[in-house]
Amino acid sequence: MKERAGLYIHFPFCAAKCPYCHFYSQPWNEASYRTWRQGLGREAAAPREAGFEFDTLYLGGGTPSLLGPDEVVWVRELAQAHFPLKIEEFTLEANPGASGTDIFGGWREAGVTRLSVGVQSFDDAVLRTLGRPCTAEEALSFCRAGRAAGFEVLAIDLMIGVPGETPAAVERSLDTALGLEPDHVSVYILENVEGLPFEEVLVRHPVDEDAVVDAYDRTRDALDAAGLRQYEISNFARPGKECRHNLKYWRYEPFVGLGPSAGSHLPGRRWRNKTSLDDWSRALSRGETAREDVVELSPVKAVREALIFGLRLVEGVDLGAFTERFKVDVRALFGREIDELVDEGLLVCEAGRISIPRSGFLTSNAVLSRFA
Ligand code: SF4
Numbered sequence: 044m045k046e047r048a049g050l051y052i053h054f055p056f057c058a059a060k061c062p063y064c065h066f067y068s069q070p071w072n073e074a075s076y077r078t079w080r081q082g083l084g085r086e087a088a089a090p091r092e093a094g095f096e097f098d099t100l101y102l103g104g105g106t107p108s109l110l111g112p113d114e115v116v117w118v119r120e121l122a123q124a125h126f127p128l129k130i131e132e133f134t135l136e137a138n139p140g141a142s143g144t145d146i147f148g149g150w151r152e153a154g155v156t157r158l159s160v161g162v163q164s165f166d167d168a169v170l171r172t173l174g175r176p177c178t179a180e181e182a183l184s185f186c187r188a189g190r191a192a193g194f195e196v197l198a199i200d201l202m203i204g205v206p207g208e209t210p211a212a213v214e215r216s217l218d219t220a221l222g223l224e225p226d227h228v229s230v231y232i233l234e235n236v237e238g239l240p241f242e243e244v245l246v247r248h249p250v251d252e253d254a255v256v257d258a259y260d261r262t263r264d265a266l267d268a269a270g271l272r273q274y275e276i277s278n279f280a281r282p283g284k285e286c287r288h289n290l291k292y293w294r295y296e297p298f299v300g301l302g303p304s305a306g307s308h309l310p311g312r313r314w315r316n317k318t319s320l321d322d323w324s325r326a327l328s329r330g331e332t333a334r335e336d337v338v339e340l341s342p343v344k345a346v347r348e349a350l351i352f353g354l355r356l357v358e359g360v361d362l363g364a365f366t367e368r369f370k371v372d373v374r375a376l377f378g379r380e381i382d383e384l385v386d387e388g389l390l391v392c393e394a395g396r397i398s399i400p401r402s403g404f405l406t407s408n409a410v411l412s413r414f415a
Contacts, residue, residue, distance in 0.1 A: 048095040048309075049291040050126055052118060053302030054104040055079060055320055058140070062174045063233060063241035067304035067318055068105040075320060079302070082324035083118075086301050086333060087125040092309055095297055097128040099288035101136075108137030112149025119154050126299075132287045134159050134198075139185035140177030147192035157286070158189045159198040159227075165219035166212040169205050172244070173233075179219075186223050196284050198227035203262065204255040205233050206248035213258045214265075221269050226284040229277050230262050256405055263401070276355050276404045293356050295349035303333075311345070313338050342371045350377070350414045354407065359391075359398025380413045 056071035056079070057064075069075065100122055102115070110118070115135065122128055134157040135150055150158070164170055165179045177185075190197050199220050203213055220228060232255055235245045263273060271279040275293060278286065291298050292308075300307045303323035306315045314337040317323040326333045340348070346369045353360035365373045374381070381397060384390035389410050391398050399407050 045094055045096040045127070046297060046310075047291075048097050048296070049099040049101065049288045049298035050097045050122055050128060051101045051103060051288070051298060051300040051302075051305055052083065052122065053300060053305040053316075054102060054107040054110065054136075055303050056104065056109060057106040057138070058109065059176055062244070063236070063239060065234070065236045065239060066105065069320070071106075071109055078320060078324045080117075082303075082320075082327045082333075083301060084121060085327040086323075087121050089327070089332075091299070095127070095299075095309070097122075097126045097299075098131045099134075099291065100128065100130050100132070101134045101288040103134070103136045105136075106138045107135055108146075108150075111146065112153045115150055115153035115155065130154060130156075132156055132196075134286070134288060136161065137185075137189070138177075139182040145188075147188050147194075151192055151194060156194060157196040157198060157227075158192075158194045159200065159286075160186055160189060161200045162186065162220070163200065163202040164205070164208075164212070165216040166208070169202075169208050169212055169216070172205055172207055173202070174241075183219060183223075186220075186225075190223050190225075196226040196286075197223065198229065198286070199223065199225045200229045200231065201262075202231050202233055203258040204250050206244060206250055208258075210254070210258065210261070213262065217262055217265055221265070225271075227278070227280040227286060228266055228271055230259065230266075230279070231277050232259065259405060273401060274357050276407060290356075293352045295345070295352050307334075311340050313340060342369045343376065345369055346371050346373055346376060347414055351411045354397070354399050354411060354414075357398065357401060359396050361396050363395050377414060384410055384413060 055068050056076065057068045059070055102118060133155050135155040137158055137160045139160065139162065162182045163173055163175060165182060167179045170179060186199060201216060201220060235242060266279040270281055272282060273279050274285050297309045298307060303316055303320045304318040307313060314334045316333045317326060317335055323333045346365060349365060350360055362373045381390065381392065385392050389403055391400055399410055
């Protein structure tokens with residue numbers, strides 16, 4: 044039987060660049076869009092590793108909601124023409140304000156099953172601080188229209204740890220999100236990434252770490268109470284509505300990424316595509332590979348990485364299954380670290396499965412670094 048895999052396609056354009064964003068994206072223009080489309084056609088048709096059956100398609104970015112339904116159909120059909128793809132989940136990442144509210148039915152007809160909206164906050168002051176191009180009211184109408192269109196999953200991304208964000212603003216934003224009855228909510232803590240324009244804001248207005256922990260805990264409890272079960276450090280879903288594509292990343296399962304900067308991981312190897320649109324498309328137009336940073340994964344390296352990803356999940360990692368899968372005795376390799384972490388109360392070991400207790404998720408880096 045062929046191994047299941049996920050297919051990711053990176054759309055590298057946004058209406059404007061948010062000052063805190065570290066994803067590869069640039070303001071949309073027609074000429075660059077044509078370059079992307081041509082490059083994607085070439086990359087999808089290029090020879091590649093066989094033996095996989097793809098069941099999730101994830102159109103991420105950037106802001107793929109800048110694409111109209113016809114263009115989404117083009118992407119899907121391109122993927123289906125070149126990959127053995129039986130779509131069980133098709134995610135479209137969206138940003139409010141990037142399109143009108145009459146486009147949702149078209150995306151659904153194009154096959155999208157999961158609409159993932161990067162809201163960040165339903166509070167105008169927070170949106171202004173983040174430099175987001177829409178208001179809370181616009182974000183709300185966008186999500187309402189998405190909800191009404193009947194996608195199998197409406198996912199909402201929220202952000203905490205924004206300078207000036209008050210506990211009341213976090214609570215209001217969350218209440219508004221829950222009022223939309225989302226199937227999935229992601230809660231990210233704003234990161235200070237060196238070199239981004241937002242770094243200056245964070246230097247001038249440092250965020251109180253205790254307040255962030257408090258906001259995270261309260262958000263998690265409220266989501267739990269609303270029936271959105273935590274399944275990963277930053278992700279919550281109604282039962283059965285977890286993101287199947289993203290679970291492949293955390294479970295260290297195979298996926299292929301197309302588009303500039305997209306990452307891929309197949310058994311024994313992972314790589315990243317050239318980051319800039321021009322470098323990526325130039326390589327493909329010359330018939331060369333767009334891959335770079337290719338890392339060969341020895342079984343020991345693979346186990347290490349799989350542990351680091353797997354421990355982000357509430358379900359944790361089944362040590363016996365890992366030993367069988369990677370043909371490496373995980374206990375022999377990391378037994379000392381595991382025992383120490385269990386003694387320190389940072390890891391739970393039950394029935395051959397290790398996991399980080401949910402109360403320790405925000406300090407999980409201290410645990411994960413012990414396996415690095
Ligand atoms: S809309 Fe999203 S992907 Fe685009 S710049 Fe803003 S945060 Fe980044």
